[in-house]
Amino acid sequence: SGSTGRPKAVRVSHRNLASAQAAWRQTYRLDADVTTHLQMAEPSFDVFTGDLVRALCSGGTLVLADRDLLFDTTRLYRTMRQERVDCAEFVPAVVRGLMEHCARE
Structure with a gap:
């Protein structure tokens, strides 16, 4: 984790990444329902990798x-x-802000 200090490198195999992608494809319905992903995480954060791969x-x-x-x-x-x-x-604070914005619109 790099959230509380210096980021630590983690080795991820191709097999592990392919397995994660298969699970994401099913869970997020990437074949049918989802086509455009928003990326706002820092590259050192695991969410960045997930968004990119998905x-x-x-x-x-x-x-x-x-x-x-x-x-x-x-x-x-x-x-x-x-x-x-x-x-x-x-993160929850951003979702709250978006929900408040939508309620005003």
Whole structure:
């Protein structure tokens, strides 16, 4: 983990990544329902790898968002609509902000 200090390298085999992708494909319905993924995590964070693999291995689109969008829900919402994002992972505070924004709209 790099969240509390210096990031530690982790070796991930091709088999492990392929297995994770197969599970994500089924869980997220990547073959049918999900085509555009929003990426806002730092490259050193495991969420970045998950978003990247889910998008690329399913033939989807990966939208790379600026980190400052996390703090501007109006721009974040607008970006998600413009790019037709249908898959994103957020921390609870960002979800709350998006929900409040949608309630006002």
